[in-house]
Amino acid sequence: MAKRRKLPNGSGSIEKVEKNSNGKTRVLKYRARLPATYDEYGKKHQKDIGFFKTYNEAREALLNYKEPEPEVTFKQLFEKYQESNAYKKLTPSTKNRYKTSFTFFAPLHNKDIHDIKYTDLQYIIDKVEADGYDKTLRNGEVKHMTYSKSSMERLKHVVSKIYSIGIKNNLVSLDLSKYLEVGGDPIRRKKEIFTSDEIKALEKSIPHNPNARHILILIFTVMRTGEYLNPLVSRV
Secondary structure, three states: OOOOOOOOOOOOEEEEOOEOOOOOEOOOOEEEEOOOEEOOOOOEEOOEEEEEOOHHHHHHHHHOOOOOOOOOEHHHHHHHHHOOHHHHOOOHHHHHHHHHHHHOOHHHOOOEHHHOOHHHHHHHHHHHHHHOEEEEOOOOOEEEEOOEHHHHHHHHHHHHHHHHHHHHOOOOOOOHHHHOOOOOEOOOOOOOOOOHHHHHHHHHOOOOOOOHHHHHHHHHHOOOHHHHHOHHHHHO
16 A cells, blocks of 8 residues: 655645445545634634545645635726826816726626626627717717727727736736737827918917917917917927
């Protein structure tokens, strides 16, 4: 008979149990148990991890045992991110954009982060891009629109923040957001330039239009509004 190898200290215990609760002889006689713990009242607690046919099988099970990952949902991690200093420093408008992006992942909100697969996340992003949205114009007309590239990238960014907070808190080890692909319409705003006639009209309006000079300066210098209004800040 092969010599039994002892368990290392602190790894638990193995005991032989010949009969079950009904008095019948067990086929799997070796019960593997984790190390005992004691609560605040001194009561002993010892968790079984299973019954095994041989002592060595029970021993290997104990030595290789890993506690299941603590359950934490997609929504709980987003809420944890909202408690972070990084989130609190964001502008109200950015926070609202993040919250809106998060709502698209509603099917995953209450799902354990460990059970979420890359395909679950990519499916939602692909669906949002394919579905687009309806926009009511000023004239009352409803026009179907596609989401901008920045909007789609924000979806990925929110997922990245969720996994980042999970990794920092040792709740997950793999950031699935790195593998997500986003599309979206890169051109969301049609820019129109001033015509020669419009520029001439602005020049003529200078005597009675105090804003005309500002507009003309922006046109001819190609400066951005922020650069023009805050020249010192824009140079930093």
